[in-house]
Amino acid sequence: MTDPRDAARDIADARARLLVFVQGCSEQQWRSSPLGEADPRPVAVIVDHVADAYDYIGGWVRSLVDGHEVEVNPEIVDELNARHSSDSDAIGRDGVTGHLQSSGDALIELIQGLSPEDLAIDDGRVELFAKIAARHADSHRSELEDALG
16 A cells, blocks of 8 residues: 555655756747647646646545545546636746645645545545646656657
8 A cells, every 4th residue: 555655755756847847948948839739738838737637636635535426537637628728828937836836735735644545545546646646747747848859
């Protein structure tokens, strides 16, 4: 069984790598859409999307820990992503960095405060959400780094 502190540290480490990437972006890179047609969102929107995902993943984790059922499927995630993309066209680097810090801090604190038994709720779904949060940040970061060269 995974220790919640390890799961929280994985999220924190992935977020830290993403923040280093953000600080290294030029203004041109920050506003560019390096993934082309595959993902036309600018870097700023993709990074803020990670912060937004921390928010909804935290909500799902809290709901599961509180004994509620949580429905998550590709359609729900696509709708959340579409809503975020349409709401975040003019976000600045400071706003994105602040959102990444605050939403990441909230999720990390939530995961750290869980017990190993909490991570096992719903056949390990809480732990899976924690792993997804860490992978999500790393996946977007490495994809953007590769595209920007």
